[in-house]
């Protein structure tokens with residue numbers, strides 16, 4: 001190590017999905033990359049039900065669908081099913097037209113065992129000579145709008161011409177350093193999850209909700225990460241979990257109580273004992289201006305999308321591809337041109353706003369869901385969300401016109417959802433007044 005600490009071409013803060021993927025893309029282009037952050041293999045990762053755009057992004061890392069299935073890292077996901085306690089069931093399947101020319105979208109996607117996937121990506125990064133430093137970034141040195149160096153918790157100083165922040169939603173290192181503006185969506189939420197052995201896993205993700213018309217939706221996911229293992233998680237508002245905790249219930253008791261309300265999980269709880277649940281709290285947030293002259297923010301550090309959208313993994317891998325390519329293109333200039341920074345920020349933020357605002361207005365909140373029914377609300381969310389994601393993957397907007405046109409299309413769809421939300425809320429107030 002030189003006296004001044006480590007010197008490389010790119011410093012990536014955070015060794016999660018976005019950080020490792022960006023490191024691989026850059027290492028392939030000949031950059032010397034250090035990926036600095038706690039060892040992802042010691043972490044209980046979540047993010048197991050993938051959007052339809054994720055398989056191509058994994059393929060670009062060297063992990064084809066076939067390989068992931070053959071290696072036991074993934075199972076096929078062909079649809080999403082919504083189930084209510086009263087027996088109501090609705091399937092959401094990607095439209096056939098997405099599979100046809102010019103989109104040619106693969107109509108299957110994947111569920112993944114995130115521990116195995118993280119390990120596989122870590123090995124690919126090692127094979128590309130990505131250097132790992134399993135320490136936390138403690139401090140960041142900046143000179144105006146540029147990042148100069150980072151200091152790790154063990155005292156190591158790392159300097160490089162380029163920096164990537166992929167430190168996740170909890171840390172968001174560069175947004176905090178540069179005090180970047182952000183918007184938040186929905187209330188604080190808590191998720192708790194564990195794993196069950198089953199004999200009847202299906203090739204689809206199932207979402208369960210207990211009531212047809214709750215004021216704010218709580219839900220349970222069932223994701224088959226192996227043919228005989230399902231991940232089961234309960235998501236509720238932080239306030240709702242806090243109330244149950246104040247009544248003296250432990251996280252494990254809350255998890256069991258919520259699952260027991262559903263006959264499928266009540267039976268599973270009787271037949272097998274799951275490990276104590278993991279728990280995490282989050283609030284969906286979207287930062288703006290996430291690129292500087294020699295730095296970029298990626299993955300959840302840039303924008304956290306709600307788990308119900310199944311879009312977090314796609315977003316992390318997509319940011320990694322786009323961000324790495326910006327650095328490659330700007331290599332000789334030694335800084336990312338202002339327009340390219342702006343367009344990257346617009347693309348990342350507009351997609352994340354679209355997913356977060358859409359799912360809050362159409363499914364979590366009551367007005368649209370109660371007015372048109374939860375099954376139809378599911379269509380109102382999934383058809384535009386899945387289509388826009390597939391169109392984005394196919395068209396790959398990068399220039400001014402394509403980025404702006406795509407942003408306008410997303411804003412237009414969001415405006416429709418907002419108008420629908422307001423109208424349904426007002427209509428409901430009129431009905432209540434008449435009653």
Ligand SMILES: Cc1cc2nc3c(=O)[nH]c(=O)nc-3n(C[C@H](O)[C@H](O)[C@H](O)COP(=O)(O)OP(=O)(O)OC[C@H]3O[C@@H](n4cnc5c(N)ncnc54)[C@H](O)[C@@H]3O)c2cc1C
Pocket residue numbers: 013014015016017018019036037038039040043046047048049050051135136137138166167168169171173191280282298299300301307310311312313314316
């Ligand atoms: C409950 C829940 C369910 C989800 N379900 C899905 C799903 O079904 N499908 C889906 O696509 N997505 C899902 N997601 C989202 C998905 O898990 C994430 O979007 C994705 O893993 C984000 O990857 P990332 O690399 O951006 O962040 P992370 O995976 O959070 O990685 C960030 C890394 O940075 C490290 N770090 C933190 N602080 C520092 C520091 N100071 N210095 C250095 N490193 C640091 C962390 O240790 C971590 O390894 C879910 C999320 C939640 C919360």
